[in-house]
Amino acid sequence: GAVVSQHPSRVICKSGTSVKIECRSLDFQATTMFWYRQFPKQSLMLMATSNEGSKATYEQGVEKDKFLINHASLTLSTLTVTSAHPEDSSFYICSARVQESGNQPQHFGDGTRLSIL
């Protein structure tokens, strides 16, 4: 089945550090990937839609200069949390669809737990 690989799985770093998270579709191509953030005991909140070869589409309230998204190939999207602060600590998770048209399931990566000290 479709596999989405995400790493690192866990990051602990100091305030002010920039952190890059990678999301790869291992056995399929994805022109679109999605980035979600999940705080403890809450639902998944969409941060942005990552589009291969073009700019990401950010949800309202998500700072595009803080959460940099790059989707340079059909199998890789990266999310960089720049100058991270403790309030950025969260579970970040990406997803991708196998096919761009039709109602195909989204497959999630394993997520990245980010802890900013």
Place this chain on the structure above:
Amino acid sequence: GENVEQHPSTLSVQEGDSAVIKCTYSDSASNYFPWYKQELGKRPQLIIDIRSNVGEKKDQRIAVTLNKTAKHFSLHITETQPEDSAVYFCAATYSGNTPLVFGKGTRLSVIA
């Protein structure tokens, strides 16, 4: 945009009983409704989905029903087992490169 409401937020059932989780959506254009199970610290896993041209779908102990007119859909788990304990999320979207909009989740506890 789409808004998905999910109830209840927590649900406790005795092992062997049935569990029902309900969701409503606001955008009549939505036509794909998946359900995900998420265990603590892990990624959401798709357990069943339904498309708008179908009213009901079943997979062993899990079933989903969809009422397009009322814009609501439900997850039914029969003969619950302790390993069914997790957080369940409903979601909605329409075809194309559109993201899922999730409900707030239901924490299901199955008591042995």
